Amino acid sequence: MSKIAEVKVLVETGKSKKVAAAVQEALDAGDKAQDILDAMIASMGVVGDKFSSGEIFVPEMLIAAKAMSKGVEVLKPVMAGEVSNSLGTCIIGTVAGDLHDIGKNLVTMMIESAGFDMVDLGVDVPAVRFVEAVKENDNVVLVACSGLLTTTMPALKEAVQTVKAALPDMKVLVGGAPVTQAYADEIGADGYAPDAGSAAVKAKELVA
Ligand code: B1M
Numbered sequence: 436m437s438k439i440a441e442v443k444v445l446v447e448t449g450k451s452k453k454v455a456a457a458v459q460e461a462l463d464a465g466d467k468a469q470d471i472l473d474a475m476i477a478s479m480g481v482v483g484d485k486f487s488s489g490e491i492f493v494p495e496m497l498i499a500a501k502a503m504s505k506g507v508e509v510l511k512p513v514m515a516g517e518v519s520n521s522l523g524t525c526i527i528g529t530v531a532g533d534l535h536d537i538g539k540n541l542v543t544m545m546i547e548s549a550g551f552d553m554v555d556l557g558v559d560v561p562a563v564r565f566v567e568a569v570k571e572n573d574n575v576v577l578v579a580c581s582g583l584l585t586t587t588m589p590a591l592k593e594a595v596q597t598v599k600a601a602l603p604d605m606k607v608l609v610g611g612a613p614v615t616q617a618y619a620d621e622i623g624a625d626g627y628a629p630d631a632g633s634a635a636v637k638a639k640e641l642v643a
Pocket of ligand 1: 479487501532579580612634
């Protein structure tokens with residue numbers, strides 16, 4: 436089995452103690468960080484499908500998520516390049532009622548590597564907390580909101596509209612599996628990105 440295939444299986448089966456070493460071995464064997472990341476994201480797709488079909492339950496999803504996070508830790512220094520000039524501060528968080536953070540953490544890593552200082556509010560972030568964080572931090576130029584559940588899309592809307600009501604000039608970027616460009620337009624976000632790489636590109640565009 437190739438090293439990447441091994442990483443994929445370890446994430447799918449939630450072997451968090453073994454994933455970091457396997458990711459490092461894949462890197463040492465010459466596999467690209469992006470390919471390893473793509474394999475782990477695909478693993479989470481498999482995990483989601485197994486959950487949908489009733490083959491596994493929430494605890495197994497959680498264990499797989501932990502395993503993926505261990506793998507991402509190893510990739511982070513490889514993928515996040517050194518940037519000397521800051522483009523400003525970006526506040527990021529997963530919206531209220533939503534506990535999913537892997538995608539948000541990847542987006543954080545990629546926006547940071549594009550040259551922003553990141554303030555990560557974590558998960559289950561009430562709309563008003565985004566506004567408070569803008570006021571508490573220096574040189575905030577962007578608010579980024581992640582939402583992974585169809586049931587938390589209204590919370591995404593509330594986050595965008597609360598930020599826009601309090602800070603009309605603040606740029607707001609949204610994303611997450613159920614989010615589309617059409618939904619982002621509908622709720623008044625300035626930008627939408629389907630994945631972490633394009634979130635970094637869009638973040639730079641929004642503050643240019
Ligand atoms: Co949950 N979960 N989960 N879960 N979970 C999903 C999302 C689901 C699709 C699984 C399924 O049914 N197939 C489903 C949602 C269905 C829906 O809404 N239509 C679901 C459900 C139902 C639930 C619960 C309700 C289950 C329950 O309790 N009965 C529950 C809700 C808890 C809550 O949030 N209140 C729940 C709980 C959990 C765990 C806590 C166990 C765990 C999360 C742990 C964690 O994050 N630390 C979990 C997991 C792991 C998943 C799956 C399997 C994997 C999510 C993930 O990390 N994907 C997921 C199935 C799936 O994704 N196929 C599932 C990998 C990640 C890299 O992708 O997060 O999409 P993603 O991020 C991408 C893009 O979306 C985008 O870029 C990222 C990288 O490319 N992106 C942005 C994300 N944020 C962005 C922001 C941007 C731009 C792009 O700009 C700001």
